[in-house]
Amino acid sequence: MPKLADKSLEMSGAHHGLGRAVPSRARTARESEGLLARKPLRVLHVIDRLGMGGTEYAMLRMIQGLEGAGFEHRICTIRGFDGDLARAQGLTDKVHVAGRTDAGYQFVLGRLIRVMRACRPHIVHSRNWGAIEAIPAARLARVPFAIHSEHGYELDMLSGLPARRRIFRRAAYAMADAVFTVTEELRRYHARQAWIPAERIHVLPNGVDTARFAPRPEKRNEIRERLGLPKQSFVVGTVGRMVKIKDHRTLLDAAEILASRGVAIHVLFGGSGPERSSLEEACASSASLAGRVKFLGSVADVPELLNAMDVFVLPSIKEGMSNTLLEAMASGLPTVATRVGGNPELVGEDRFVWLFEPGNVTDLAVRLGRLAGDPGLCCELGEAARERAASQFSLDGMIARYRDLYLAVASRRGIRAGSRT
Numbered sequence: 001m002p003k004l005a006d007k008s009l010e011m012s013g014a015h016h017g018l019g020r021a022v023p024s025r026a027r028t029a030r031e032s033e034g035l036l037a038r039k040p041l042r043v044l045h046v047i048d049r050l051g052m053g054g055t056e057y058a059m060l061r062m063i064q065g066l067e068g069a070g071f072e073h074r075i076c077t078i079r080g081f082d083g084d085l086a087r088a089q090g091l092t093d094k095v096h097v098a099g100r101t102d103a104g105y106q107f108v109l110g111r112l113i114r115v116m117r118a119c120r121p122h123i124v125h126s127r128n129w130g131a132i133e134a135i136p137a138a139r140l141a142r143v144p145f146a147i148h149s150e151h152g153y154e155l156d157m158l159s160g161l162p163a164r165r166r167i168f169r170r171a172a173y174a175m176a177d178a179v180f181t182v183t184e185e186l187r188r189y190h191a192r193q194a195w196i197p198a199e200r201i202h203v204l205p206n207g208v209d210t211a212r213f214a215p216r217p218e219k220r221n222e223i224r225e226r227l228g229l230p231k232q233s234f235v236v237g238t239v240g241r242m243v244k245i246k247d248h249r250t251l252l253d254a255a256e257i258l259a260s261r262g263v264a265i266h267v268l269f270g271g272s273g274p275e276r277s278s279l280e281e282a283c284a285s286s287a288s289l290a291g292r293v294k295f296l297g298s299v300a301d302v303p304e305l306l307n308a309m310d311v312f313v314l315p316s317i318k319e320g321m322s323n324t325l326l327e328a329m330a331s332g333l334p335t336v337a338t339r340v341g342g343n344p345e346l347v348g349e350d351r352f353v354w355l356f357e358p359g360n361v362t363d364l365a366v367r368l369g370r371l372a373g374d375p376g377l378c379c380e381l382g383e384a385a386r387e388r389a390a391s392q393f394s395l396d397g398m399i400a401r402y403r404d405l406y407l408a409v410a411s412r413r414g415i416r417a418g419s420r421t
Contacts, residue, residue: 040072041410044143044293045122048130050081050095052298054323055127055151058182058206058398060089065399071406076115078108078130112137114191123406124390127151128167135172145409148172149204150181150190152320153341155245170194173201177409180204182321183342205346205404206225207398208326210390215332215382216307223308226273227294233264234372236311239302239324242273247338247358249275250315252282252293259288263372266292268309306331310378311371317358319343329353329389334381336367346393353385 045063050056063073074094075081080101089364096119098111112134116124125147126134161169173179173194180202181187191198221231229235236255240246248269267289269279276295285295290409299305302324308314311330312335319325319341326346328335339341339355347353356363371378 040070041123041406042072042074042119042121043125043406044074044076044116044119046076046078046124046126046131046134047081047096048128049101050075050077050085050091052085056085058151058323059127061207061395062211062402064089065395066403069403074119074121076112076119078106078133078135085347095273096348100191109137109140113141116141116143122410123147126248129169131255132172133301135175135247139175145177145412146175146179147180148176149179149321149408150186150320152182152186153318155243156318166193166195171198176410178202178405180405182206183345185342185345186320191320197259204401205393205398206321206323206326207393207395208323208330208389209395210330210386213303213327213330213389215386216303219304219307223304226365227268227296227308228310229266229294230264233266233307234311235266236313236368237270237309238313238315239269239270239299239305239320239327240314240316241281242269242271242275244275245317246275247278247315247317249282249359250359250364251313252279252289253361254313254368255292256286256288257266257361258369258372259292259364261369263369263405265372266370267294268305269293269295270297270302272297275345293325302327303331306333309333311336311368313364313368314338314343315358315364316340321346325353326389326393329385332382332386334371334378335385336364336371347385348388353381 013091045059047056047059067073075091076096077096078099081095082099096115097399098115099106099108106258116137121143124134124138124143125146126132127149128151132148134145135148169190179200181190182203182205184203185204188198191201224231224235236251238246238248238251242248251267254266255267280295283289296305306328310333312333314322314324314337315341316322316327316338318411319338321342322337325335325337325343329347335347335353337347337353337355338358340358343353344355345356354367356367
């Protein structure tokens with residue numbers, strides 16, 4: 001393998017023990033005056049598909065936070081986009097599609113180059129494997145700067161990546177001006193897979209809107225009544241895609257154990273996906289779960305749904321950095337999550353959130369049973385989780401880190417926003 005060129009960013013310390021790709025504050029202030037006083041810095045974000053996933057929502061929150069602050073953003077998708085989501089976000093005229101919507105292999109290098117030449121961005125920022133071709137495309141299209149980031153796992157990644165993916169990732173990382181992940185654990189994983197030192201990859205964690213996601217105890221009963229839940233029931237739930245890697249079945253099995261023991265438990269599932277039908281069948285075949293589980297599909301008002309819960313459960317087999325876990329913590333919910341991926345980094349091990357091994361139904365049932373019988377402990381854990389989310393993972397902090405990153409890479413050759421360099 002060829003040796004990677006050294007393209008490290010200047011580091012300004014750590015964020016919760018994680019390296020972060022930001023320049024020094026003094027230098028950033030000078031760059032801000034020089035770069036953004038002229039014309040906006042144009043950023044083209046490339047993703048596999050614009051839908052209702054955690055990676056996409058983190059990207060959209062960042063775009064909203066930087067829009068009008070000296071930046072212009074456009075989005076290029078490989079496999080299309082959710083039209084309702086694009087309209088709701090006011091992005092209809094800012095989304096380009098480079099490929100087809102089907103799931104098969106596509107070679108989109110040429111189409112990506114054409115999109116880039118039409119948009120003329122200063123920076124291309126691709127996310128995850130599905131958009132990694134944007135890095136060589138950016139080089140061929142003579143885009144000044146290219147960034148790639150990794151945000152999570154798919155089930156087929158757990159046993160390691162195929163050799164062709166590892167080789168292509170290594171080559172793309174070498175072409176990029178900056179590469180980052182959202183957790184330290186993901187950084188170590190991708191460094192191993194691409195045969196490079198972990199120090200070559202930086203960490204830029206997600207943030208959560210703690211004003212939107214906040215405890216609303218005064219609305220709890222109203223929301224529960226609307227959902228058809230008994231006011232005094234013990235309500236646990238989760239939000240996310242119904243796919244195998246999220247392992248909703250473990251939560252369902254734990255709830256069945258508690259229900260059979262007389263706990264007045266009800267379960268809320270927010271989200272949709274291919275696993276929903278099998279989960280509904282499991283509920284239908286269980287006498288203990290009859291009338292206790294609600295499948296709500298895609299949820300427009302996630303903060304409201306979280307405020308209907310007593311406990312949030314994240315039973316995933318693997319996670320990058322879970323936005324829904326952050327949102328639950330910000331909402332003041334005691335949370336039980338699997339000890340996988342970035343979850344321990346996010347929650348500080350067992351101090352704010354109880355962690356259990358993936359697939360361990362018995363352990364999850366024990367932890368939920370204890371919380372069901374101890375409202376005081378629920379309040380204590382919920383308050384601690386809220387404080388950690390607000391102090392360590394704020395949305396403003398995330399937006400500032402992205403702003404610093406973009407300014408840092410743009411300043412490398414003295415580029416000024418709006419120039420034709």
